[in-house]
Amino acid sequence: MIVLKATQDKVLAALxxxxxxxxxxxxxxxxxxxxxxxxxxxxxLTTSDLEIQIRTxxxxxxxxxxFTTTIGARKLIDILRTMPTDQTVxxxxxxxxxxxxxGKSRFTLQSLPAEDFPLVQEAxxxxxxxxxxxxxxxxxxxxxxxxxxxxxxRYYLNGILFVAEGKQLSLVATDGHRLAFASATLxxxxxxxxxxxxxxTVIEMQRLLSDADGAxxxxxxxxxxxxxxxxxxxxxxxxxxxxxDYNRVIPKAHKNSVTxxxxxxxxxxxxxxxxxxxxxxxxxxNLEPGTLRIASNNAEQEEAQDELDxxxxxxxxxxxxxxxxxxDALSNMSQDMVQLDxxxxxSSALLTIPENANFKYVVMPMRI
Numbered sequence: 001m002i003v004l005k006a007t008q009d010k011v012l013a014a015l016x017x018x019x020x021x022x023x024x025x026x027x028x029x030x031x032x033x034x035x036x037x038x039x040x041x042x043x044x045l046t047t048s049d050l051e052i053q054i055r056t057x058x059x060x061x062x063x064x065x066x067f068t069t070t071i072g073a074r075k076l077i078d079i080l081r082t083m084p085t086d087q088t089v090x091x092x093x094x095x096x097x098x099x100x101x102x103g104k105s106r107f108t109l110q111s112l113p114a115e116d117f118p119l120v121q122e123a124x125x126x127x128x129x130x131x132x133x134x135x136x137x138x139x140x141x142x143x144x145x146x147x148x149x150x151x152x153x154r155y156y157l158n159g160i161l162f163v164a165e166g167k168q169l170s171l172v173a174t175d176g177h178r179l180a181f182a183s184a185t186l187x188x189x190x191x192x193x194x195x196x197x198x199x200x201t202v203i204e205m206q207r208l209l210s211d212a213d214g215a216x217x218x219x220x221x222x223x224x225x226x227x228x229x230x231x232x233x234x235x236x237x238x239x240x241x242x243x244x245d246y247n248r249v250i251p252k253a254h255k256n257s258v259t260x261x262x263x264x265x266x267x268x269x270x271x272x273x274x275x276x277x278x279x280x281x282x283x284x285x286n287l288e289p290g291t292l293r294i295a296s297n298n299a300e301q302e303e304a305q306d307e308l309d310x311x312x313x314x315x316x317x318x319x320x321x322x323x324x325x326x327x328d329a330l331s332n333m334s335q336d337m338v339q340l341d342x343x344x345x346x347s348s349a350l351l352t353i354p355e356n357a358n359f360k361y362v363v364m365p366m367r368i
Contacts, residue, residue, distance in 0.1 A: 001067055003038055004060040005090040008102065012080045014058040015073065017232060018047045020204050021054060022073045028118065033070035035117045040064050046119070047073060051237040052201055053120040054208075058231070062090070068114035071098050079107055120235050123221035130190045131215040132169060134229055138209040140171045143182040143359055145202050146328045149175035156241030158199045162220070165192040172246045178325045179249050181360040193220045196239035201225075208232065250360055251350045254341035256314035258287065259354055262338045266330040268306045272296040273323040275304040282368040283323040287342065288316045296323070319345045320368035326351075329361045 004011060018034060026032055026049075035046040041064050046055040079100060083089060089102040093111075100107040141160070149157035152175065161172040167190075170183040197205075209216065209229070216229035220238075227234040272283050277298040286293040292310045297303040319342065329351055330338065341350040351361040 001038075001065060001093045002062040003036060003067060003069075003091045003093055003098070004043055004062040005088065006060040006062075007085070008080055008083045008087045008089050009085040010058075011060060011089055011091075012077065014043075014045055014056060014060065015077050015080070017056050017208060018045050018054045019073045019077055020207055021049045021052050021200070022047050023049060024074055030070060030112050030116050031118070032072055032074065033112055033117070034073040034076070035070050035114055035119075036068065037114070038062070038065060038067040040066075046117075048118060048120055049200075050118060050120070051198070052204065053235045054204070055233045056231055067093060069093065069098065069111045070114055070117050071109055071111050075109065076100070120237075122226070122235060123224040126219040126221045126224075126226060127193055128190055129217050129219050130164060130169075130186055130188055131217045132184060132186060134209045134214050134216045135211050136184045137216055138206065138211065140169070140182045140184055141202060141206050141209070142332055144171045144173040144180035145206065146332055147173040147175060147178050147180035147361075148199055148202065150199070152176070154241075156196055156239055156243055159196045159239045160202050161194065161196050161243045161246070162225075163192075163194050164190045164218075164220075166190070172243070174244065174246065174249070177322065177364050178329075179246060179360075179362040180329065181246060181250065181362075183358045194243075195220045195225055196241065196243055197225060197236065198239050201234075201236040205234070208234070249348070250362055251341065251343065251348055254343045254347070254350060256287070256312075256317060256342045257339060258292070258310050258312040258314070259337055259339045260292070260308065260310050262330055262333060262335060264308060265338065266327065268294050268308055269323055269327050269330070272304040272306050273327065275302045276323055280366070280368075281322045281324050282320050282366055283326075284318060284320050284368055286316075286318050287312065287314070289313050315344075317342050317345055319349065320366045321349070321363060322366055325363045329363070333359070 037044040043060050083102045092099045098109045163170045167186045172181050219226045272294045276296045283296045292308045295305045335353045339352045339354045
């Protein structure tokens with residue numbers, strides 16, 4: 001049976017959309033494979049790592065009929081990548097093997113039985129479906145994902161908190177030193193739901209979501225989330241645990257506030273970051289009426305100092321930060337202006353966008 005017959009670019013795009021979660025080495029060899037299910041003229045591709053499952057449906061030609069098998073995902077992608085994009089490729093079943101043909105090339109690949117493929121058991125009690133434009137969710141993820149923890153012992157920090165309530169969807173990430181919050185408006189009202197998406201899921205979602213028109217539908221259960229978009233279905237386990245109360249962390253009513261150009265501030269921080277010590281990455285910010293001075297030094301007694309003219313008439317404040325935390329936030333924003341709110345040299349700083357309550361970034365000071 002000819003399982004599929006289409007141009008290389010179409011087959012490769014379909015495979016790559018589901019192959020991001022496939023580990024090259026796994027305790028279960030079949031998890032290195034993609035499950036191929038042919039029903040009539042439709043082809044379904046499914047991958048899993050036991051915690052995340054991605055499925056896409058595509059029209060990729062071939063014979064009509066019913067057929068299922070599994071085949072090494074990375075191997076198939078590696079072979080396809082070496083072929084010209086406009087070349088027609090076909091995948092044919094032959095005994096327990098699959099034969100991939102393209103031009104004068106021919107590859108015989110081993111398959112494993114489809115019934116051995118461990119599909120993720122979907123939760124029975126998903127909450128109501130709600131949707132946002134794909135671009136909106138992609139932007140929200142970009143605005144907060146950099147603040148996720150990596151391999152933190154507090155496992156609930158290794159991901160992003162999703163809070164849907166009323167007509168608002170809020171995303172929060174923190175690693176204990178900084179916190180990023182971003183929100184968007186939903187078209188429908190939803191009952192309050194709060195879940196933590198794992199780090200791997202977040203990274204995969206960012207890879208798959210597009211800037212094109214089209215909505216993404218979401219549903220949450222106690223231990224699972226389900227996303228549907230662009231012919232794809234994405235099911236993931238959730239992180240269990242209690243996320244910190246982010247509302248208590250976000251400073252309210254700091255009395256000193258300065259608005260300045262994002263690109264100018266970012267460039268200045270990148271310059272002074274060059275002479276920070278690799279271990280601490282500390283910079284000092286000196287805020288005085290009319291001037292912001294940014295300075296750093298390192299173990300070799302080298303120093304950097306930069307000065308920005310600002311419209312500021314508040315208290316004189318000297319405060320230290322890990323420069324990476326500031327650069328991360330500014331690099332993941334696209335607005336022209338940012339607002340920095342400070343209380344004193346020992347309190348967390350709040351970075352926001354003027355006239356916009358949908359983004360907040362909190363960073364703790366460091367002693368320098």
